[in-house]
Amino acid sequence: FIVVVAVNSTLLTINAGDYIFYTDWAWTSFVVFSISQSTMLAVGAIYYMLFTGVPGTATYYATIMTIYTWVAKGAWFALGYPMDFVTVPIWIPSAMLLDLTYWATRRNKHAAIIIGGTLIGLSLPMFNMINLLLIRDPLEVAFKYPRPTLPPYMTPIEPQVGKFYNSPVALGSGAGAVLTVPIAALGAKLNT
Secondary structure, three states: OHHHHHHHHHHHHHOOOOOOEEHHHOOOOHHHHHHHHHHHHHHHHHHHHHHHOOOOHHHHHHHHHHHHHHHHHHHHHHOOOOHHHEEOOOOHHHHHHHHHHHHHOOOOHHHHHHHHHHHHHHHHHHHHHHHHHOOOOHHHHHHHOOOOOOOHHHOOOOOOOOOHHHOHHHHHHHHHHHHHHHHHHHHHHHHO
């Protein structure tokens, strides 16, 4: 049963939006990715962690998703795309914060949901923005290696620079932090 929970929770998370940061629309999709992934990481990890009752389970859950994504990255690389074409999202540090919260509050599930969920919502966009800053220019990759099935709303655009109120990090972390807690609470409520 634990394996079924792990696999289904992981599939739920990786299908919340596009779980892979394709470099050619990474900046365009950053806010959507941040909201969907911080929410689904909190829901899946809290569900899985409360099921087992063991701090550390959320990190294990995030590690499973990271391995899945590296496999997908390898598949694109095998098709002839460059290594930067897929950026593996950073789930593990945010999941570690959730585990730490659960452990520090003596396995208090409400604290895990409220504090841990907020930490995920605030940290995941930040870790992924740093991750994206380390790769080649997304527009260069987009025009050099176009994907045949790129939908119109994912067409690469020049990012706005220097305006924090219009920053993907500000929008992603704010929305992620606000939305993560009630949705994680709902997931835990359904679990009980």
